Each structure stands twice: as C-alpha cells, then as structure tokens.
Amino acid sequence: MPEPTYPAIRMYIAGEWCRGETGRTAPVLNPANEKTVGEVPLATVADLDRALEASVTGFEAWRAAPIARRTAILCDAADRLTARADHVGRIMTIEQGKPFKEARGEVLRVADSLRWNAENARRAYGRVIPSAPDTVLSVRREPIGPVAAFTPWNFPAGSPMRKISAALAAGCSIIIKASEETPGTACEIVRCFDEAGLPAGALNLVFGEPAEVSSHLIASPVTRLVAFTGSIPVGRLLASAAGAAMKPSVMELGGHAPVIVCADADPVTAAKRAAAAKFANAGQVCTSPSRFLVHESGYERFVSAFVEEAEEVVIGDGLADGVTMGPLANDRRLAAMEELVADATERGAKVLCGGQRLDRPGYFFAPTVLVDVPEDAELMREEPFGPLAPVVPFSDLDEALRIANSLPYGLAAYGFTGSAATAERLVRDLEAGILSINHCGGSVHEAPSGGFKSSGYGREGGEEGLDAYLVTKRVSHRLN
Numbered sequence: 001m002p003e004p005t006y007p008a009i010r011m012y013i014a015g016e017w018c019r020g021e022t023g024r025t026a027p028v029l030n031p032a033n034e035k036t037v038g039e040v041p042l043a044t045v046a047d048l049d050r051a052l053e054a055s056v057t058g059f060e061a062w063r064a065a066p067i068a069r070r071t072a073i074l075c076d077a078a079d080r081l082t083a084r085a086d087h088v089g090r091i092m093t094i095e096q097g098k099p100f101k102e103a104r105g106e107v108l109r110v111a112d113s114l115r116w117n118a119e120n121a122r123r124a125y126g127r128v129i130p131s132a133p134d135t136v137l138s139v140r141r142e143p144i145g146p147v148a149a150f151t152p153w154n155f156p157a158g159s160p161m162r163k164i165s166a167a168l169a170a171g172c173s174i175i176i177k178a179s180e181e182t183p184g185t186a187c188e189i190v191r192c193f194d195e196a197g198l199p200a201g202a203l204n205l206v207f208g209e210p211a212e213v214s215s216h217l218i219a220s221p222v223t224r225l226v227a228f229t230g231s232i233p234v235g236r237l238l239a240s241a242a243g244a245a246m247k248p249s250v251m252e253l254g255g256h257a258p259v260i261v262c263a264d265a266d267p268v269t270a271a272k273r274a275a276a277a278k279f280a281n282a283g284q285v286c287t288s289p290s291r292f293l294v295h296e297s298g299y300e301r302f303v304s305a306f307v308e309e310a311e312e313v314v315i316g317d318g319l320a321d322g323v324t325m326g327p328l329a330n331d332r333r334l335a336a337m338e339e340l341v342a343d344a345t346e347r348g349a350k351v352l353c354g355g356q357r358l359d360r361p362g363y364f365f366a367p368t369v370l371v372d373v374p375e376d377a378e379l380m381r382e383e384p385f386g387p388l389a390p391v392v393p394f395s396d397l398d399e400a401l402r403i404a405n406s407l408p409y410g411l412a413a414y415g416f417t418g419s420a421a422t423a424e425r426l427v428r429d430l431e432a433g434i435l436s437i438n439h440c441g442g443s444v445h446e447a448p449s450g451g452f453k454s455s456g457y458g459r460e461g462g463e464e465g466l467d468a469y470l471v472t473k474r475v476s477h478r479l480n
Contacts, residue, residue, distance in 0.1 A: 006028070006038045007188070010187065011043060011047065011204075012187070012204060013047065013051045014053075014057075014200050015054075015200025020043055020044060024044070026039070026042060028181065028183060028184070031329055031362060031363045032327050033361050034361055037095065038184065042180070042209060043208035044208075045216060052217070052220050054173075054204055055201055055204055056201070057201045058202035059201070059202070062171060063171040070118070070121070071118045071121070073193075074114055074196075075118055076197070077193045078112070080195060081107060081110070084188065084192070085107040085108050085111070086104060088107045088188045089104030091184040092157060093319050093326070095182045096154070096182045097329055098326050099318040099324060099326055100319055102281060103157075106158055113165055113461070116446060117169040118165070121170055125141070135476060136476075137474075138477070139475070143171035143471075144170070144225050144469055144471045145172060145225070146175070147167045147172050147174040147227060148217035148218060148226050149175070149227040150210070150214055150226075150238065154284040154286075154329065156179065156185035156186065160186050162229070163227045166460065166468075167227075168203065173202045174203055175217060176205055177208065181329060182329075214237075218242055223247065224247065225247065225248055227468070229252040230254075231254055232254050232409075232456075235251045235456060252458070252460060253451065255290075255410070255432075255455045257288060257291070257412040257413055257414060258290075258403070260401070260404060260414070260416070261416045262416060262417040263298065265416035265438075266416075267299070267305065271301075272305060273416075273438075274289050275305075277414075277441075277442075279310070279313050279387050282326060282365070282387050283384065284333070284386065285442075288385075290388070291403075293403055293404060294391060294394070295394060295400075310353050310367040310368070313367045315364055315367075325367065331363055333363065333386055334357050334363050337386045337387075337388060340384055341379075341388065347373075347374050348372055350370065353366070353369050354366035366387070368387055369391065371390075375392075375403065381407060397422075397425075401426075405430065411434060412435070414435070415430065415437050416437075417437070417438070423438075432451070444461065
C-alpha cells in the first residue's frame with residue numbers, strides 16, 4: 001500500500017486554519033520508523049483566547065439554528081468523513097501506528113456515531129408536568145454552552161469525535177485539544193465539518209503544551225463543561241481544576257480490565273476472543289482485557305490457545321499488507337512494557353512468548369504472555385496499555401471476583417461462561433461500568449460507556465451521552 005502524503009497540520013479557530021501566533025511547533029513522528037512526518041503548531045495564550053472568544057459567538061449561532069439544519073450539517077459532515085475513510089485511515093496509521101484496517105474501521109465507526117448523535121439530539125425531550133389550571137409547569141433541555149475537551153492519541157478519530165458529536169448535536173460549541181502525537185486525523189475530521197457548513201466558532205481545534213492549554217481553557221469563565229479522556233493521574237488534575245471553578249466534567253479514564261473464564265466456559269474459544277481484543281491497537285485501549293483469571297480446569301488449554309494466537313500476530317508497519325499489529329505509539333510505551341515485564345519476572349513470573357522489543361526501527365514490542373504472575377506484581381496492579389497478557393488460574397469464583405475487584409479501577413470487565421445464572425452473577429458482582437459476556441467487543445455508539453471508582457464518571461454514547469452537554473431547566477409559567 002503506497003504511503004500517502006502526510007497533511008500540513010494547522011489549528012482551526014473561528015472558522016479559519018492557522019499556524020498560531022508564534023509559529024511554535026513540535027515534531028510528529030511515524031512510530032513504525034521513528035521518522036518525522038510533520039510539524040504540529042502549539043497554541044499560545046493569545047491563540048486560546050481567540051478560540052474562547054470564537055466559541056462564544058459560535059455557540060450563539062449554533063444553538064439558534066433549527067434542529068433540522070443542525071442535523072443536516074452534522075450528517076453532511078458524517079457523509080464526507082465516510083467517503084474519505086481510506087484517506088483518513090492512512091493518515092491515522094502513519095501517525096499512530098495501528099493497522100490500516102483498524103484505522104479505516106475507526107473512521108467509519110465515528111462517522112456512524114456522529115449520525116446517531118445528530119438524530120438522537122432531536123429527541124432531547126422536555127416534558128409538561130400537571131399543575132394548577134393557571135400555571136404551565138414544564139421541564140426544558142438546553143445546551144450547556146461552550147465545551148473544552150481534551151483527548152489522547154490511542155484513538156485519533158474515536159476520542160475526539162465522541163466529544164465533538166455529542167457537543168454539537170446538543171447545540172453546544174466546543175474547543176477540542178487533540179493529541180499533538182496524532183494531529184492529522186483530527187484535522188481531517190474538522191475539515192469535514194468546515195466543508196459541511198458548520199458556523200464559524202462552533203468547533204475549534206487547538207494543539208499545545210497540555211498543562212498550559214488545559215489550565216487556561218478550564219479556568220476561563222467562557223467554558224461551561226470539561227470533557228476528558230486519558231490517564232487517571234491527569235484526569236484527577238483536570239477534574240480538580242474543573243471542580244475548583246464549579247464546572248461539571250465528564251471523565252473517561254483508565255482501567256485494568258479483568259477477564260474471568262469460568263469453569264463451564266470453552267477455554268479455547270475464550271482464549272481466541274480475548275487474544276484478538278488484547279492485541280487490537282497493540283493493547284493501547286483503555287478497555288483492553290488486561291488481567292486473565294482462568295478456572296484451573298481449563299487453564300492449560302486457555303494458556304496454550306492464547307500463546308498460539310499471540311505467536312500468529314503479524315507485526316509491522318500498519319500500511320503493509322497482512323500486518324495485524326502495529327508499533328506502540330511512542331518510546332514511552334516501550335519503556336513501560338520493559339519495566340512491567342522485568343518486575344513480573346523478578347517476582348517469579350514466566351514469559352511464555354514475547355517479552356521484549358523487536359530489534360528494528362520503530363516502537364515495536366512483541367505480543368507477550370506471562371504465567372505464574374503474583375498478585376503483587378505491577379503488571380497485575382497497573383494498567384499496561386500495551387500487548388502484555390498475564391494469565392492466572394483460580395479455583396473458586398469468589399476468589400476470582402475478589403482479585404477482579406481489588407483495584408481502584410472500574411472501567412471494563414469481561415466474563416466467559418455457559419451458565420445464565422453465572423453470567424448474572426458476574427453482571428451483579430463485577431465492579432465495572434462496561435461489561436461483556438462471552439465476547440470482548442468494544443464500545444457502540446447506541447449504548448453508554450464509562451467507568452466508576454477511579455476510572456471516572458459521566459457517560460459517552462447512548463441516550464446518556466448527551467446528558468452532560470444539556471442543562472435541565474424547570475419553567476413555571478403563571479398565565480395572566
């Protein structure tokens with residue numbers, strides 16, 4: 001597959017593409033070969049102030065537009081994105097590393113999520129409440145106002161679009177600070193909205209030093225809502241800043257998803273499905289299955305099948321034919337994988353396959369399966385965010401649930417069982433906001449996703465996904 005030309009990266013403020021006040025930039029690297037493919041502009045305070053000012057005028061224009069016109073513009077943008085799925089997918093692969101098939105699929109999914117949110121916003125109903133004959137008591141749902149949103153690099157289309165689609169569908173304006181490591185995909189998404197006729201200022205795209213951008217946007221009186229996807233430590237900082245300013249926030253943070261394979265499950269089927277999910281996007285998914293708790297009766301068969309699946313993963317440049325797993329996104333992830341494997345093996349774990357970076361240019365790390373991993377190993381306690389799979393046997397489901405729930409995370413969890421009763425017990429007892437039984441499927445736009453405990457609060461997707469972007473107003477109208 002020929003490598004496309006990487007686009008010139010610009011910020012988008014008040015309906016115009018720009019390089020920023022000072023021309024400050026940072027390099028964008030291709031993680032498959034560590035070469036610089038472009039430069040991303042970094043916003044100054046003056047750039048951010050222009051974006052904030054634009055979001056005010058953009059909000060006024062966008063909220064005043066009839067819902068039919070808003071829906072038409074958003075669906076037009078979705079159609080443009082769908083038509084460009086190959087083009088945008090290749091850009092995503094260049095800057096993030098995931099295989100082209102995964103990248104293209106991500107683009108198509110977010111276009112569908114935009115359509116779904118656009119249509120769902122037409123049903124943001126209020127209600128009329130029975131009252132006195134001379135009073136009309138009603139509840140109205142209105143857009144909350146300008147939104148400041150911050151997204152990571154692992155899903156360059158999915159993470160920004162979740163915020164953009166919900167905010168715009170609700171009638172809000174939004175400033176999105178996408179990742180400086182994957183800016184090209186964000187630019188291509190914004191281009192579709194621009195060409196679809198979105199009013200200037202309704203959507204603004206900036207890049208910059210994360211702490212500088214977040215502190216300025218969150219503190220501004222213009223910002224009415226903060227939305228963030230990313231790590232728990234950063235989420236705590238942003239949530240604290242939002243709370244200090246009495247601003248609501250949506251926090252979709254990290255996890256460490258347990259997989260419980262019960263005694264009555266087919267361990268080979270479970271291993272194949274779990275491995276496919278584990279190595280998708282090289283394990284760089286907040287909902288990735290990352291702790292495998294397998295009943296001792298099927299443990300050996302599960303481990304054997306999982307190792308077989310791991311050894312069949314084809315690693316390489318995501319634009320090359322046949323590649324099923326690309327590089328990690330940056331050198332920081334490589335170092336983290338090495339540290340987690342070293343800690344686990346020092347504590348007695350055995351590496352059955354993988355366990356090391358590949359001796360080639362690029363940030364490649366082999367799919368890794370470990371056994372005999374003690375519960376106090378860092379790999380069992382900290383989200384790996386990479387292609388590491390620790391497998392642990394259990395004899396009693398109570399013990400498996402204790403291990404699964406022992407961490408301060410509660411984002412995703414998975415269970416495999418042939419029993420409806422056992423499945424319902426997993427549903428009841430697993431502390432996770434996202435639960436899949438007998439598969440490891442990802443998020444869908446028609447249903448809510450989100451965590452609890454330290455994995456965040458608020459929901460994205462489904463009817464609940466619009467809630468944060470709307471305010472509820474009670475109106476009591478005494479008739480003259």
